[in-house]
Amino acid sequence: MTRPSLNDLAAFSAVARHSSFRKASDALGVSRSSLSHAIIGLEARLGVRLLNRTTRSVSPTQAGADLLERLDPVLRDLDDALDSLSEVRGRPSGILRINANKSGARILLREVVPRFLANCPDVELDLVSEGQLVDIVKQGFDAGVRLLEAIPQDMVAVRFGGEARFIAVAAPGYLRENGRPRTPQDLQAHVCIRQRLPSGKRYRWEFARRGTEVALDVPGALTLDDNDLLAEAAAAGHGIAYVPEHFARPFLDSGQLCTILEDWCPAIDGLALYYPRNRHMPSSLRAFIDTLRAVAPGA
Incomplete structure (x- = not known):
């Protein structure tokens, strides 16, 4: 043979x-x-x-x-x-593969990646942004980026970007015509823009206030699978959307969207970069984490 x-x-x-x-x-x-x-x-x-x-x-x-x-x-x-040869030479090299959600990828591209690539010119960064959670070890990634609460416990997590917040938003015109909901239960009488998760299930909107938690499968004729599209659809007046604040912020700043149920939308633990605990850490990943801690807020 x-x-x-x-x-x-x-x-x-x-x-x-x-x-x-x-x-x-x-x-x-x-x-x-x-x-x-x-x-x-x-x-x-x-x-x-x-x-x-x-x-x-x-x-x-x-x-x-x-x-x-x-x-x-x-x-x-x-x-x-x-x-280990890269460590001997003192310059990280090779391919660094990171799987991230879209929010995490945006923050990294804006605040971390430029400095990292400037400091590590021999490293090729492969940043994969996709909506679904993956097994980073099985799929051959060196690290991943997700909300802290979604990271497996056997991983090492490095927080960055501060806290996160999901908010309910609607266009001013929609609220003038349909009224403003005062409690999560009021959403049952409104037109909501629902979200389809990568698993195929619809996302249940989760609210909390003073120890009371509510999860709703809200009504609505339109279902989307992308937070950018959800925010855009709400700004166009198609109904109420529930998205991470980062995606709604441009529309909020321009007045195209208003927040509702604010006291039911508390902050949660934000994003973290994570990697396997019991595997050799490539020098490129170590350099990326050093850059993340130096540049990104909350790291």
Whole structure:
């Protein structure tokens, strides 16, 4: 049997971890066709099928799962060994992959990324912004960014950006025509713009005041899956939206939106960057965290 190349083994690991040729090709920066050819060649050299492929999904066979279980620690050790050379040279290098929600990505791009890239010119930062929570270890990320309350307890969290707040907002014209709700229960008689979560479920609006908590599946004919679009739709008069204050702020400042139920919308713990507790920290991630603590408020 011909010994497979390291690149082919890394390609197999990426496809298996992402359960997708498209996502793996994006992560590796190669075309899907070249990645597919690499896997076909690897299976031919090993004489065993490693992946089950359908038109909708990719999953490891039992042989593939066994190989992946033993291969991933080897690839991590190799990455750690190569990263140690960066520490010897005193300059971080390589690819730093961070998965973030849109709010977190915006703050990082505005306040942290410019200085980090200026200080670490040998690092390629891959900042992936998507709405759904992912397993950052399984998906091959070095770190993630989410609300502190959504971060798994076995992760190390570095807070930044201060507290967060979800607020209910509506256009002045909508409130003139339909009145202003005084309690969360009043929303049942209003037109609300609902939000679809990445899981497919609709988001239940959560309010709290003086120890009383209320969660509502509000009524409404329009459902969106993006906070920017929710704020824009509310500003256009389509109903009441419930969004992180950051997304509504431009419309509030311009007078296109008004806040409602303010005393039912308390601040919560804000964003945090998180990473695995028991894994070697790449020098690039250490440098990014140092920059985050130096630049971002609350870090």
